[in-house]
Amino acid sequence: MTHWALIPIQSVVILVAVLLSTGVLLYALLKIHSRIMNRVGPMYAGRFHGVGQPIAEFLKPIQKEDIVPTLADAPVFKIAPLIALIPAFLVFAVIPIAPGLVGANIDLGLFYVLAISALSAIAIVMAAYASASKFTLVGGLRAVGQIIAYELPIVLGAVTIAMIAETLSLSKIVDAQSFPFVVWPYWGPHHGIAGWIFGLVPWGAIAFGMFMLASFAEVMWNPFDMPAAESEIITGPYTEYSGMRFIFFYMSEFAHVVALSAIASLLFFGGWRGPILPPVLWFLIKVSVFGVFFIWVRFTMPRLREDQLQKLAWKLLIPLGLLTVLGVAITKVINK
């Protein structure tokens, strides 16, 4: 709980932390990408192994011209990057990094995270439509089709965890997890054959699989990067953008990856819980592992086709998600 007078300072701290984390993710992305492609990556900026590269990536476009296409819908075109940036950063208000160490400890934490991060779709539609370009229009349609299809597996995976933990507060979800975390929802005595059958299904693990797959699609990274497939539609919805507006879209995308890594480790891997090391360090380790996993998958997977990714969402993940929700409900009621 923060004193109200400290809120502005706390907000600035959160903003700086988010900017730092996106910079670290960018550096990790450049270096791991290079390693996967068997080259060294940035080596000069910041003297030591190119650690200054994220700052250079920010300072270069700030000197670039602001190009607004003549035919574009200028006000919407100009405001879209801000609409992308604000929700992507605002998610971090409710993410706890240690017991009691959280910007806003609201009881609806999980619901808030899902609701706020869903707003990014609106910014992409604004950018795509206001640019008045064919590439952006195609990219925007693909992006929206993908985001709405994979919103549901994320929500169903999150509801599964909320049912197991019986709360929507992110801190309380972490508190509800003991060692095997939430892979199996029920560890008490099982009642009858049905109790055993339902109790042995790893509902939490299924929810985790759905959540991770859908996360890749939500941030539009490989194997789900059809909306910004550079070999066919340049950079999709961002084709017409330049300078800081372009960078804002990228910052929001990176912040989204960090947020999803943090949420995955909070929901499924016990957040800050762990032996010996202090809680904050455990949380950072878990988030980093997820971040590296995102980058690893991004640079080693081929791209899915548009109809394949829609099929994956609607014919596999959503029915599976509904069954998981029912499965957890039945497991917990039978074994009560």
Place this chain on the structure above:
Amino acid sequence: MSDYYVNYAAVAVLGAVILLFGLGTFAGWALLRPKRWNKEKNAIYECGIDAVGEQWKQPNVRYYIFAFLFVVFDVEALFLFPWAITYQKLGVYAVVEMVVFIAILFFGLAYAWGRKVLDWA
């Protein structure tokens, strides 16, 4: 002020700080950047040639049915959240009710699947 309001105020203040950061960056950018208007440069990108035809074309939205399905399932998800954290206190009745609710949606999805609207049109 109670904790409840302080927490939501923290969210609002963070939103304002992010907005200030964004506007401040734009202001700094406006001071640093060059400004040279050019007809060719400010045209829509279309592989280097002049853009052909209208820019806001009518696209073939093959997945508009998915948008309808999405609204249905997203509203369902909205009902799932309050149910998910209280169903154990409400007893078997609440679970049976949610089974019926999800079954109806499931048959809706199965019907859409059978009508082949989930395939590339």
